[in-house]
Amino acid sequence: MDPLDLVFQALAHPIRRAILDLLKRRPGLCINDIAEQFDVSRIAVLKHLRVLEECQLIIVKKSGRKRAVFFNVVPIQAIYDRWTTEYSAFWAEQALDLKAQLEASIHGPGPDKQIQKSSS
């Protein structure tokens, strides 16, 4: 299968996106800590992690008996590079910032936006 198909398939599930959010915030979490954060079985989380690992959105590193999990941004960068140019990237960012500012002034900042802003 095309590697890009695998990436989009992996990103299509809300739990898998939530796992990436979590790992971006807390790199190196072990598998048990990840499983605890979700209301689904450990087996289901392991399955999601396998899908994410297969398309390289995460990297799993053994350290002793534990397995630490890290987010790998490169497949997403590849998507970004494919469909943006220097010019469109600049204006798209301006548009998204404006959207975030306006929405925050109405609803208060969303949880994801807060994380993004504090780490960028």
Added chain:
Amino acid sequence: MTATSKNQPQYFRVVIEAPIERVWEALTQRDQVLPFFFNSVLHTTSLAPGAPVRMRSPNGKFTGVVGEVLELEPPFKYSHTFKFTNLDDPICVVEYELKSIEGGTEFTLVVRDAPAGTKTEKYMLSGGKMIVAALKHWVEKGRPSFTSRLIGFVNALSSPFTPRKCRSENWPLDKKIK
């Protein structure tokens, strides 16, 4: 940044459709402009552990990154300490791991001990993904990507504004990097 994320490594991984030797050769090329490394030139006496690493501008006038080789295991692993000459942040470590897989080479850039909340951390995060993407393009296509060319152009324009402390005479090969 939470305390737990402070010293956690950051991984940047990509599959390059080329044999491992070819990727290794591109990565460790010396005294030649490296389009995937922001058009710098790797200047050093050797790549043996302990050898100095200097990433210089193509004309040699400026040195942007300094460090020291930690590990060299051709063609699988290469690591060195890393410090931006324009910043006073503590040093961090950059590792390059290569693994031969079906259809090419799995290339991983690892940034360790990036000081949390510093400009170094910020630059390493955006730099890491650009380096792996640009290296893939360079090795597979044999020419620099559009972004690499653009960076080369911008670097050339901005060199008159580069701080004095980045001048290469301030970073001789025998200077110890702390």
